[in-house]
Amino acid sequence: MNNAIVVKNLTKKFGTLTAVDRINFSVPRGCVYGFLGPNGSGKSTTIRMLCGIIRPTAGSATIMGIDVLKEPEKVKQSIGYMSQKFGLYDDMTVKENLEFYAEIYGLSPAERKKRRDEIIGMAGLEGKERCLARTLSGGFKQRLALGCAFVHAPGLIILDEPTAGLDPVSRRAFWQIVRTLAEGGTTVFVTTHYMDEAEGCDTTCFIFNGRIMAQAPPEELIRKEKLKTLEDVFIKYVEMDQGTPEANSRKRWLEILGFRRRNGGGR
Amino acid sequence: MKQRRFSWRRFSAIVKKEVIQVLRDPVSLRLAIIMPVFMMLLFGYALSTEVDHITTAVYDQGRNEDSRALVERFTASGYFKISYYSDSEKEVKDLIQAGRVKAGLIILPGYSPGADALSSQALLIIDGSDPTTARTALSSGLLLAQAEARDAFEQKQEKSGVYYAINLEPMVAHVWYNPDLKNTNFTIPGLVGLITQSITVMLTAFSLVREREKGTIEQLIVTPIRPAELILGKLIPYVVIGYAGFLFALFLCIEWFGIIPAGNIALLIGLGLIFVICSLMIGMLISTFAKSQAMAMMLLMLVILPSVLLSGFIFPREAMPDIVKAVGYILPLTYFLNIIRGVVLKGVGMEFLWLDVVLLSALTVVLALAAIFRFRKTLD
Numbered sequence: 315m316n317n318a319i320v321v322k323n324l325t326k327k328f329g330t331l332t333a334v335d336r337i338n339f340s341v342p343r344g345c346v347y348g349f350l351g352p353n354g355s356g357k358s359t360t361i362r363m364l365c366g367i368i369r370p371t372a373g374s375a376t377i378m379g380i381d382v383l384k385e386p387e388k389v390k391q392s393i394g395y396m397s398q399k400f401g402l403y404d405d406m407t408v409k410e411n412l413e414f415y416a417e418i419y420g421l422s423p424a425e426r427k428k429r430r431d432e433i434i435g436m437a438g439l440e441g442k443e444r445c446l447a448r449t450l451s452g453g454f455k456q457r458l459a460l461g462c463a464f465v466h467a468p469g470l471i472i473l474d475e476p477t478a479g480l481d482p483v484s485r486r487a488f489w490q491i492v493r494t495l496a497e498g499g500t501t502v503f504v505t506t507h508y509m510d511e512a513e514g515c516d517t518t519c520f521i522f523n524g525r526i527m528a529q530a531p532p533e534e535l536i537r538k539e540k541l542k543t544l545e546d547v548f549i550k551y552v553e554m555d556q557g558t559p560e561a562n563s564r565k566r567w568l569e570i571l572g573f574r575r576r577n578g579g580g581r
Numbered sequence: 582m583k584q585r586r587f588s589w590r591r592f593s594a595i596v597k598k599e600v601i602q603v604l605r606d607p608v609s610l611r612l613a614i615i616m617p618v619f620m621m622l623l624f625g626y627a628l629s630t631e632v633d634h635i636t637t638a639v640y641d642q643g644r645n646e647d648s649r650a651l652v653e654r655f656t657a658s659g660y661f662k663i664s665y666y667s668d669s670e671k672e673v674k675d676l677i678q679a680g681r682v683k684a685g686l687i688i689l690p691g692y693s694p695g696a697d698a699l700s701s702q703a704l705l706i707i708d709g710s711d712p713t714t715a716r717t718a719l720s721s722g723l724l725l726a727q728a729e730a731r732d733a734f735e736q737k738q739e740k741s742g743v744y745y746a747i748n749l750e751p752m753v754a755h756v757w758y759n760p761d762l763k764n765t766n767f768t769i770p771g772l773v774g775l776i777t778q779s780i781t782v783m784l785t786a787f788s789l790v791r792e793r794e795k796g797t798i799e800q801l802i803v804t805p806i807r808p809a810e811l812i813l814g815k816l817i818p819y820v821v822i823g824y825a826g827f828l829f830a831l832f833l834c835i836e837w838f839g840i841i842p843a844g845n846i847a848l849l850i851g852l853g854l855i856f857v858i859c860s861l862m863i864g865m866l867i868s869t870f871a872k873s874q875a876m877a878m879m880l881l882m883l884v885i886l887p888s889v890l891l892s893g894f895i896f897p898r899e900a901m902p903d904i905v906k907a908v909g910y911i912l913p914l915t916y917f918l919n920i921i922r923g924v925v926l927k928g929v930g931m932e933f934l935w936l937d938v939v940l941l942s943a944l945t946v947v948l949a950l951a952a953i954f955r956f957r958k959t960l961d
Contacts, residue, residue: 365803366803367802367803387805390804390805391805393803395800395803397799397800399799401792401795401797401799401800401801402797403602403797405601405602405605405606406598406601406602406605410598410601414594414597414598415804417590417593417594417597418591418594418801418804418805418806419804419805420588420590420591420805
């Protein structure tokens with residue numbers, strides 16, 4: 315098994331809306347995989363299917379060799395998940411949060427103690443063990459959140475916009491920890507809107523309107539599209555699907571005017 | 582869908598977490614203990630005021646020893662308070678109409694209760710707009726007049742030396758369990774149940790909703806936690822708090838209001854635990870429906886109001902139409918009222934209470950399964 319994630323023709327429909335449309339991709343083990351796309355493109359739906367929270371309409375997904383459809387509970391045990399608004403209990407201390415998640419993931423008392431101290435060291439939370447989570451700054455909160463998601467040492471960790479709203483220094487500190495995890499052999503599946511972060515990924519994947527637009531290491535995408543930065547690539551893909559911004563804006567105005575005319579006709 | 586095994590480790594993680602959070606929130610903790618005490622005292626007194634000192638106007642046309650004795654007996658009973666002595670029937674009627682008095686006692690000329698003729702010689706007019714007061718006035722008034730007549734009759738026989746039987750009591754009635762027909766004996770034990778249920782339902786109703794509002798539930802969903810572990814784990818600390826509240830309320834019922842249970846207190850305390858758990862499950866179920874604390878509050882009202890009106894706490898369930906009665910069966914209070922009144926007033930044991938206990942336990946299990954099922958659905 316060389317791939318941490320294998321997705322085949324994965325589809326999710328909500329009524330008539332197709333949120334994710336027959337996507338295919340695979341994530342090699344030990345790689346940092348950037349999953350990029352604008353808001354509402356199907357990123358979160360894909361992640362929720364990978365975590366075993368929602369059932370796909372069609373297709374299959376294998377996480378660390380486990381079939382998501384057949385054994386969603388086993389998948390949950392073998393991955394770590396962290397989102398922008400990670401569920402830290404803000405009336406509990408750093409230590410209590412870590413110990414709680416360690417126990418939820420079924421670690422024995424001895425393992426819990428060992429992992430707790432390891433994570434505190436890894437996330438640079440020494441001296442803050444007894445602080446309530448609510449008193450931590452945004453950067454420390456996200457590092458603690460990452461620690462909680464990684465407390466059971468999963469082979470794959472899924473990060474959904476983990477650095478949204480953080481200052482540049484905190485973002486860099488956060489990414490240093492992510493890098494450390496990846497060097498330790500953990501596969502990282504991450505979504506972000508910061509293209510500087512995406513450029514640091516081993517491979518990136520663009521999803522838009524529920525379909526995958528491109529999948530390659532970031533330098534390769536920039537070279538292929540003959541653009542300067544990954545941000546330009548991102549914008550190009552979105553415009554390719556929507557038409558040019560000028561054409562769009564004209565279409566939108568016509569729609570508004572047409573709507574007005576129809577409304578005014580009755581008077 | 583495999584590996585659905587209950588994990589004690591995950592369960593204990595939830596229990597520990599909840600205990601930490603409850604202890605960090607001293608306001609809610611104190612409230613859960615103080616509220617039963619405060620509500621017992623407040624409502625205990627509000628509900629225990631027996632109807633007495635009914636304002637009464639008297640128009641005494643007899644103006645003799647016997648008529649004065651009747652008025653004296655009315656005053657001495659404590660049920661009536663003579664606030665007006667009137668000079669005409671019209672005045673009495675006006676006073677009732679104006680709401681100045683609730684009852685009017687009109688004694689006819691030549692009133693003599695010991696006379697052979699048993700025709701009525703006194704008239705008691707009662708303002709029936711408040712049925713509770715009216716019923717008290719009616720029954721106590723009739724009893725007092727009857728007693729007066731009996732005494733006068735016996736006195737007369739003693740004086741004349743001629744004894745003959747006259748049956749003034751066509752029926753003998755015995756009131757069991759609560760011979761004084763004291764309201765408090767009925768309402769205060771019921772109040773213990775009502776207060777316990779209201780507070781415990783509230784405790785759990787907010788617990789899951791709070792996690793939903795803070796977004797921590799999203800995180801729990803991606804962990805291997807099972808709905809049963811989460812729901813039962815969350816329950817444990819609140820069982821302790823809710824049960825403490827119940828014991829406080831029961832203690833006040835016995836020690837403060839002086840209602841000594843006729844039956845086995847240990848049995849009552851034991852069954853109280855099932856009742857507390859059942860009420861907590863209702864709160865748990867509410868929190869699986871509510872998206873926000875405001876919505877949880879509204880759903881709480883849906884439980885608390887029927888509990889007051891349909892459980893038999895105030896109105897007898899026997900008189901309710903079947904459909905309305907059926908609603909009462911989904912409230913734990915309905916069963917617990919039978920249990921607590923049975924033990925406290927009648928002194929009965931399991932031989933008479935078993936059906937209520939079985940139904941209460943069954944309701945607990947059904948509510949728990951519903952909460953777990955509902956929670957599982959919210960994940961999709």
